[in-house]
Amino acid sequence: MGTLEMLSPGVRVSNALVSYVTYLWKTIWPRYLAVFYPHPAETIPPSYVLLAVILLFSISYLVFCNSMRRPYLLVGWLWYLGTLVPVIGLVQVGGQAMADRYTYIPLIGIFIMVAWGLPDTVAALCHNTRYRISYLAPLVACLALLAFTICSYIQVGYWKNSFTLFRRALSVVESDVAHNNLGLVLQERGKIDQAIKHYAAALAIHPASVEAQGNLANAMSSTGRIEDAIAGYEAILEFRPDDHKAHNNLANALMKIGKVDEAIQHYYKAIGLNPSDPVVHYNLSTALVAKKEYKKAWEEICIARRYGFQGDPAYVKRVEQAAKLRP
Known part of the structure; x- marks a missing residue:
């Protein structure tokens, strides 16, 4: 993947459109959540973008058609679309495609649509059917709350510590960030060999990752593989010659071999x-x-x-x- 600063406007717009729909799906079905979602760059399937456009257009069309009778739909939908704009990736910040934390404010719009829309829907069904179903509404609400409580309990478990957090992230999607951070956790626990494998995996995904290269070199140095550590620090300085920590670490390694x-x-x-x-x-x-x-x-x-x-x-x-x- 090329550097994120070089992402074309077309790639950024494509990712933004797909992210709008993905956020909606994760709200409805919050199963595959992770602390980090790597940016797919030019690998976004065109079919995903097309489906996202169709879905967003369809929802917008239905909302506008019902805006006079149910104005809360328009308010909620525009709230969702508008408040996501600063963080949707049109101006790329970081290496992520999206982040669940970005939806804290935007999802208020979706909840407005649900909070006002469900009572109207239930009232309409009670009025238009022979059987009164209003007594089912509390039962359905309780079941929904139970389902979301179970999902929340499961998700909180992944945030128990850094090890469970980044292990979960890797089970959702491969990323250099998750591999690198899991390696740091393992290294702190004294599992240097496992840490080295994760640093290497991070570099396989993103060869220009200075952080992973530095951590790998540090791990090599701590296990006595000084020549490999020196090669790692030198590689960092090729990417970032003004990295004073890399110069310091390289000097430390050179001291070890005289x-x-x-x-x-x-x-x-x-x-x-x-x-x-x-x-x-x-x-x-x-x-x-x-x-x-x-x-x-x-x-x-x-x-x-x-x-x-x-x-x-x-x-x-x-x-x-x-x-x-x-x-």
Whole structure:
């Protein structure tokens, strides 16, 4: 998939039309909900777009035809269509095709249509049929509430923690975001090998994902696969040469294999990009100590402490003493 900033207006409009209908369907049948829905970009089937246009036009036609007798239909439908416009994806923000949270306000319009439409419908049926069915309305309402309560209970279970949330997201739709975040959760739990598989899966879906590449490189570094980690950090810098964290992490990896001079170069590049990061100053001090440049190392420690990073007290004291004895 190309970068989202390059999505054509036609793709954005197509996704918007399909999203309008998808939101309606998920409101009626809230089964396959996920924290993240990846943008399909140019892969949206034309048939989906055509069906969305037909459905939206049909609903709009029926609403306008009944707007005089049932004005709440027009109010609710225009509310739904209008309040979704800022978040429907005509101006793309992020990598998602849609997001359930965007419907909190727009669905008020649909609920207006239902709240006023159901009583009118029940009243009309009672008036036009031989059998009075008004006694069924409370029963139907209770059954509907029970069904939505069960659905809500199930959905809340998926939000128990980050692991269940992103595992559920992957069961609904494959996405680099879900794989990457599930990998982070697994890594925090010490399951590095499983985390690496999810980072790799994220990169297979979106090779330009700097976040997944960085997490994969960090995981490689933590398991001693330093050369693979270095390759990962270098790949990040190809996409984003001004990423100071990537320079810092690359320098850390280079330090582990004894390439101190190269590490120092990347520490200085990181500082040039973000002079107020105390961790980089502190890390640079360790490289300078390895070069026996204690005075410069102490200066970097002082800068790190000025920004609130204290570091290892024993190490700091040792460098301070060395700087005084061997400037």
